[in-house]
Amino acid sequence: MSGRATRQDADPVLRRTRQRRRAVAGQGAEIIDSEGRRWLDASSSVFVAILGANPPGVAERIMASMRQLQFSYSGQFGSAEEDELAAALIRRAPAGFGKVWLTTSGSAANESAVKLARQYHLARGKPGKTAVICRWHSYHGSTIGAMSLSGSGPRRRPYQPYLLDMPHVPPPDCYRCPWGQDESGCDLACAEAFEAEILNRGADNVSAVLVEPVAGAPLGALVAPHGYLSRIREICDRHDVLMIVDEVVSGLGRTGSWLVIDQDGVAPDMITLAKGLGGGYTPIGALLLHDRIAGALDRAGTSFNHGDSFTGHRIMAAAGAAVVDFIEKERLVERVRENGPRLHALLAPLEQHPIVGKLRGRGYLYGVELVADKLTRQPFAREAQVSERVAAAAARNGVLFQTGNAAANGRDGDTVMIAPPYVTTDAQLSEIVSVLGRALDDVNAEIRSAA
Structure with missing residues (x-):
């Protein structure tokens, strides 16, 4: 008798969760x-299905x-799809x-950026x-290199x-300033922390x-205070340090402009997308680089010493080009920019909820931070x-949310997180917020009854 599983209900997939729902259409x-x-x-299915x-x-x-x-292997051939995207x-x-x-993921895009920075120097x-x-508390990917860059404690x-x-x-x-400042009197100590670390190293x-x-x-869709990115740009220039901006989640129109940095008027040295x-x-990712980076490699007579079998894959490039074209033709960035204030107006009352400490975000990218005590801002253990309980309560009413911790x-x-596809209707936006409110009520009631 073989050692193979014979139970008919045996699941051959190593799954990331215990749920067994199967998506078949949409x-x-x-x-x-x-x-x-x-x-x-x-x-948007973890910020991916932006077109629905x-x-x-x-x-x-x-x-x-x-x-x-x-x-076709990009070490031997280019493609019209890659050129178009x-x-x-x-x-x-x-x-x-x-x-x-072009890479196969956001993790790969961020690792490529770090390796290219090394080669530039x-x-x-x-x-x-x-x-x-x-x-x-940042997240830049799941590979060992990208996880080293990430600051997310549970993942690290x-x-x-x-x-x-x-x-x-x-x-x-x-909301939780380590320097005890508030936005009205902020001197951007959070940006100056980069310079302090540069000088320390x-x-x-x-x-x-x-x-x-x-x-x-x-x-939870943390938005940097005004002037933060500009100050980092100045610090990087002062110390000959490259500035890499990760727009894997926020890019491609998610906040009402093609890139968040468009709103801040800041030009980094590299931008990652996915x-x-x-x-x-x-799967797809992209690393965009300023001409000064490519120029340094050209002057040194070298190319980027990096790549894998699927770098520049023609089909993922075709997908990317089709998505970008659809966004443009359907004016979806403009739609997010115009509807973003409506989504914010729908969400704003939730900030008064007993277990909501802070609402933040832009466009179609919002997060609510949940707290055990609104006055002291004490988090839940x-x-x-x-x-997860809030998301489960919402799922019982047919709405799926992404959570963070x-x-x-x-x-x-x-x-x-609230980050709907760009094609979400006004009625669906209202339903999303309504169901989230009821889920918060349900979980708050559970917490109070257990106290």
């Missing part, structure tokens, strides 16, 4: 499961490329950006510049022995700074899993 902001139930996707399900014409464009040729991204990038490197005869300064702790020594500074969290040992202009789930770039049709101190703190 339309717009709704996903349909194998039992015919319709789910309203309030977080089955946007017209997108799959057909991707299939046309696939029927022509499914794969790169050109489309450059047209929407800040002035001076002229090159794009080598090309200029500065081999000691290796450290990349990041922020605590199991793999701490494998992580690289990358310095981290506190995030620009005005020695500028000759620091390669780059990596920041999210609007954070993802761990920090998530919605492929609309969920295929992680063991209580309050954000450890926002308060690297361990405790709960956030719930």
Whole structure:
């Protein structure tokens, strides 16, 4: 008798959760499961399905490329699809950006940025510049390199022995300012922390700074205070340190402009994108670089010493080009910019809820931070899993939310994200907020009854 499992209910998939729902179809902001139930996707399926399900014409464009040729190795051939997507991204990038490197994920895009920064400094005869300064509670990816860059405590702790020594500074969290300041009297100590770390390490040992202009789930759509990115740009210029901006979650129109940095008027040295770039049709990431970076490699007579089998994959490039074109034709960035204030107005009353400490965000990217005590801002203990309970209560009413944790101190703190597809209707936006409010009520009642 073989040692193989014989139970008919044995699950051959190593799953990331215990739920066994199976998605089989979808339309717009709704996903349909194998039992015919319709789910309203309030977080664009972890910020990926920005066009919703089955946007017209997108799959057909991707299939046309696939029927022509499914794969060609980018170490031997380029492709029209790769050229088209790169050109489309450059047209929407800040002035001076002229090159794009296509990857298979946001993790790969951020690792590529760090490796390219290293090669840039080598090309200029500065081999000691290796450290990349990041922020605590950030998330830049799941690979060992990207996790070393990330500051998310729950994700780091199991793999701490494998992580690289990358310095981290506190995030620009005005709700929990480590310097005891408030926005009315802020002197941007959160930005100055980067300079302090550069001086501590020695500028000759620091390669780059990596920041999210609007954070993802761990920090609940944390928006940096006005002037924060500009100050970091000045600090980087002063110390010959590259500025890398991670717009994996916030880019591609999510906050009402193509990139968040467009709103702040800041031009970094590199920008990373992923998530919605492929609309969920295929994994994809992109690294956009300023001409000064590519120019340094050209002058040194070298190319980027990096890549894997699927770098620049023609089908993922076709997906990216189709998604960008759909966003443009349907004026979805403008739609998010116009509807963002309405979403904020719907969400604003939730800030008065007994377990909501802070609402923050822009456009179609919002987060609510949940607290045990509104006056002291004390977070719930992680063991209580309050954000997960809120999401479960909302799911019982057919709405799916993405949650985050450890926002308060690297361990405790709960956030719930609101990041609907750009095609979500006004009625669906109202339903999302209504269901979230009821879920908060349900969990608050559970907490009070157990006290």
